[in-house]
Amino acid sequence: MAKSILVIDDVFDDLQSIKNLIEKEGYEATIATNGAQAMDLLKIKDFDLILVDIRMPTLSGYDLVKLIKEKANERTKLLYVSVVPQKEVLMDEVDGFIQKPFSEKTFIGKIKEVLGE
16 A cells, blocks of 8 residues: 655645655655645544645644644654755654755655655
8 A cells, every 4th residue: 555645835836746756656645735734634544754844824834743743643754845944944843854946866765764665
């Protein structure tokens, strides 16, 4: 069974390109354009990996990750995918970071690493 990945980003073009990359690798991709939508999805489905943009309106990625940690399965991995430089990112609550813009090889490599593949 394909691993499931939730992608949360407020930029639709980024969501679509990430979704396409994930599906091309054989993963199941679900997208959410904001934190509220993501939390609704977590009520009905467990994900193996959740990719979270840090800079989003209303609910930042940092705040969203705290909420996700309360609701998600403990085996769920979390990655930030952001334009914010990694040295400025609070990494306490997540399993990794992908810097935007990214190459397809770097992106998929990090996904596989975090999923233990």
